[in-house]
Amino acid sequence: MTSIINVHNSEKKEVISRHIYGHFAEHLGRCIYEGIWVGEDSPIPNTRGIRNDVVEALRKLEIPNLRWPGGCFADEYHWKDGIGPREDRPSIINNNWGKVVENNHFGTHEFLDLCEQLDTEPYICGNVGSGTVQEMQEWIEYITFDGKSPMADLRKKNGREKPWKLKYFGIGNENWGCGGKMKVEYYADLYRRYQNFVRNYSDTPIYKIAVGPSEADYHWTEVMMREGTDRTEPFPDEVVTDIWEHHRPEMDGIALHYYTRNRANYDSATEFTEDKWFDYMKRTLVMEELIEKHTAIMDKYDPEKTVDLIVDEWGTWFKVEPGTNPGFLYQQNTLRDALVAGINLNIFNNRCDRVHMANVAQMINVLQAMILTEGEKIILTPSYHVFEMYKVHHDATLLPVSVDTGTYEYGEDSVPILNVSASQDDSGKVHISVCNLDPNHSEEITCNLEGIGSFSSVSGRILTAEAMNEHNTFTDPNRIETKAFNEAELRDNVVSLTIPSKSVLVIEVQ
Numbered sequence: 001m002t003s004i005i006n007v008h009n010s011e012k013k014e015v016i017s018r019h020i021y022g023h024f025a026e027h028l029g030r031c032i033y034e035g036i037w038v039g040e041d042s043p044i045p046n047t048r049g050i051r052n053d054v055v056e057a058l059r060k061l062e063i064p065n066l067r068w069p070g071g072c073f074a075d076e077y078h079w080k081d082g083i084g085p086r087e088d089r090p091s092i093i094n095n096n097w098g099k100v101v102e103n104n105h106f107g108t109h110e111f112l113d114l115c116e117q118l119d120t121e122p123y124i125c126g127n128v129g130s131g132t133v134q135e136m137q138e139w140i141e142y143i144t145f146d147g148k149s150p151m152a153d154l155r156k157k158n159g160r161e162k163p164w165k166l167k168y169f170g171i172g173n174e175n176w177g178c179g180g181k182m183k184v185e186y187y188a189d190l191y192r193r194y195q196n197f198v199r200n201y202s203d204t205p206i207y208k209i210a211v212g213p214s215e216a217d218y219h220w221t222e223v224m225m226r227e228g229t230d231r232t233e234p235f236p237d238e239v240v241t242d243i244w245e246h247h248r249p250e251m252d253g254i255a256l257h258y259y260t261r262n263r264a265n266y267d268s269a270t271e272f273t274e275d276k277w278f279d280y281m282k283r284t285l286v287m288e289e290l291i292e293k294h295t296a297i298m299d300k301y302d303p304e305k306t307v308d309l310i311v312d313e314w315g316t317w318f319k320v321e322p323g324t325n326p327g328f329l330y331q332q333n334t335l336r337d338a339l340v341a342g343i344n345l346n347i348f349n350n351r352c353d354r355v356h357m358a359n360v361a362q363m364i365n366v367l368q369a370m371i372l373t374e375g376e377k378i379i380l381t382p383s384y385h386v387f388e389m390y391k392v393h394h395d396a397t398l399l400p401v402s403v404d405t406g407t408y409e410y411g412e413d414s415v416p417i418l419n420v421s422a423s424q425d426d427s428g429k430v431h432i433s434v435c436n437l438d439p440n441h442s443e444e445i446t447c448n449l450e451g452i453g454s455f456s457s458v459s460g461r462i463l464t465a466e467a468m469n470e471h472n473t474f475t476d477p478n479r480i481e482t483k484a485f486n487e488a489e490l491r492d493n494v495v496s497l498t499i500p501s502k503s504v505l506v507i508e509v510q
């Protein structure tokens with residue numbers, strides 16, 4: 001059977017926010033230390049302590065935002081530990097991740113320097129679990145206030161005259177779990193209180209992100225949407241001045257966390273057979289259902305869509321690589337991870353009416369990483385290549401697709417063969433990203449673009465391999481990388497092609 005993809009024009013003209021392509025870097029294992037921060041005296045080439053090879057590779061992804069410092073680490077992080085002369089900063093225990101020493105050499109200034117080097121927007125996650133309201137308020141003041149104040153003066157004393165631009169701020173992380181084991185009713189009140197003191201000191205208002213549900217915890221979403229914010233306007237517009245700004249609890253986004261993993265028995269990242277290929281495709285597709293059900297609750301309380309869904313932790317979670325610290329979450333990354341990335345990103349694109357931002361966990365050396373490092377060496381993972389290919393969707397207009405495809409069957413179970421999203425950029429080019437979940441069969445595709453425009457050429461790029469578990473290693477760093485795909489034909493605005501088994505393909509039509 002041939003699969004049919006019909007690409008539609010939508011009157012809504014929804015934009016796929018580039019922030020869907022965000023990343024996450026936590027003080028966990030070798031993500032920050034070694035992966036990013038090597039210190040100014042390191043033999044590894046660096047700029048003010050941040051490694052140049054990693055920055056150079058990540059800049060190619062045009063990362064829109066970077067979430068930091070956690071994760072679970074965020075709710076034990078006291079930001080004042082990480083400012084001032086490095087030799088005076090306290091060494092603390094990283095309680096969540098291996099109980100190793102955290103010397104605080106990478107703090108607020110270093111993170112914001114990294115964001116400037118990457119040309120990306122910071123997304124800082126504040127401490128609700130063990131931090132005070134005052135501490136959170138002062139952090140915002142330290143980073144963003146351009147006048148005279150104790151925190152602005154402290155920042156200047158520490159070498160930064162001008163404030164930084166900060167838009168995205170999280171009010172805690174997983175406060176249902178590592179962030180304090182709270183009930184949602186309690187967190188909803190805390191959210192209202194903490195966010196109240198997150199002031200706007202610049203002409204970039206802070207975009208406040210509430211802790212949202214874990215996976216299918218629909219009760220959490222229900223209570224947060226009902227009680228965490230108040231959408232009734234208590235004053236007429238003309239009297240809503242700065243004075244009243246903080247009288248209404250505000251929520252710009254609510255976070256959802258969902259990992260593709262088998263919690264009952266964490267599997268190997270590289271050693272697997274088809275059962276585990278199928279299993280992880282199926283687990284990934286659950287993201288679609290979660291977004292649908294959480295957004296249905298959001299729609300009930302917020303039909304005007306003033307609150308965004310922020311999937312600020314997603315990705316694969318496997319058993320750590322043999323011989324590595326179990327608390328460091330270091331895993332390899334194969335073609336299977338590339339499919340997981342491609343499918344999730346397609347799902348987010350297709351739901352960009354609510355999903356404003358997403359952050360893959362994590363950027364380097366942790367979970368579904370873009371880059372792995374070993375001393376001075378780095379390798380780019382298959383997931384990196386998917387993010388690079390999908391850049392074409394950043395801020396492009398969504399073109400809804402209807403996909404008529406068969407099923408990839410395994411045992412008694414099945415999933416759709418294809419997973420697809422499409423967009424049109426400002427220059428009129430159309431990009432269609434297609435994942436073939438079937439590891440055994442290629443699939444013929446007819447893709448109909450009638451009504452979208454008049455097109456004269458088609459090209460493409462593909463990521464695939466012979467083996468399901470193909471991955472790059474430090475001795476063989478380019479085993480799996482993208483290639484040109486020249487086998488698509490275009491006639492009368494219809495593209496015909498055969499997508500190889502187990503592949504991620506991005507087609508460009510112009």
Ligand code: AHR
Nearest residue numbers: 070071072073173174361
């Ligand atoms: O990404 C690893 C951890 O997963 C994060 O610290 C936490 O928020 C989540 O449970």
